[in-house]
Amino acid sequence: YLPAGTWIDYNRGDVYEGNQTINYEVNDEDWTDVPMFVKQGAIMPMQQPQNYVGESAVKTVYLDTFASEDNTSFTHYDDDGKSFDYENETYLKQKMTTSKTADGMTFTVGAKEGSYQADTENYIVKLHGNAAESVQVNGADSKLYDDLSALENADGSGYAVSSDIYGAVT
Structure with missing residues (x-):
C-alpha cells in the first residue's frame, strides 16, 4: 500500500500515485530487487x-x-x-x-x-x-x-x- 502522494520506485524509476495497493513482482531467489519507494x-x-x-x-x-x-x-x-x-x-x-x-x-x-x-x-x-x-x-x-x-x-x-x-x- 502506498500512502497519499506521488511515489517513485528508486531502483526502476517507475512513478505511482498513492492511496492504492500495488502488486510488485520481486525475484524470490535472491531478493536483489526488493523495492524502495521515494516520496x-x-x-x-x-x-x-x-x-x-x-x-x-x-x-x-x-x-x-x-x-x-x-x-x-x-x-x-x-x-x-x-x-x-x-x-x-x-x-x-x-x-x-x-x-x-x-x-x-x-x-x-x-x-x-x-x-x-x-x-x-x-x-x-x-x-x-x-x-x-x-x-x-x-x-x-x-x-x-x-x-x-x-x-x-x-x-x-x-x-x-x-x-x-x-x-x-x-
Whole structure:
C-alpha cells in the first residue's frame, strides 16, 4: 500500500500515485530487487560506501532530489561521532530546501549552524526530473560542465545535465 502522494520506485524509476495497493513482482531467489519507494519531494543524502563508520573522510555528499510543488526540506547533520561535544553545539546543521514550479526547480542550502568543522567539501545535488538550461548559485550564473565526472573534478560550483532512470537530471 502506498500512502497519499506521488511515489517513485528508486531502483526502476517507475512513478505511482498513492492511496492504492500495488502488486510488485520481486525475484524470490535472491531478493536483489526488493523495492524502495521515494516520496515526491524527498531529498536523500548519499555517500561513497564504507566498510565501517569512519573508514575514510566523507568529502562529498550526494543529494538525490525529487522536487515537488511543495517546499520540502532536509537538515544535514554531522558531528565527530565519538564524543558528547554535540551537547555544546560542536555539530554541523545545514537545512536544504527544494521545490519546483512551472518555471523550474530551486534548491537552497541554508546557513551552517554549530561549530563542528566537517570533512565534507562538496555537495553534488542531483535534481531529478529537470534538464536545466541555466543554473544560478548565489545569484550568479553557474558554469556548465560536459558531464558529472567533469563536475566532480572541477574547482568551485557548476552543473551538468544528463538523464537517468527517472528522466532528465541536472
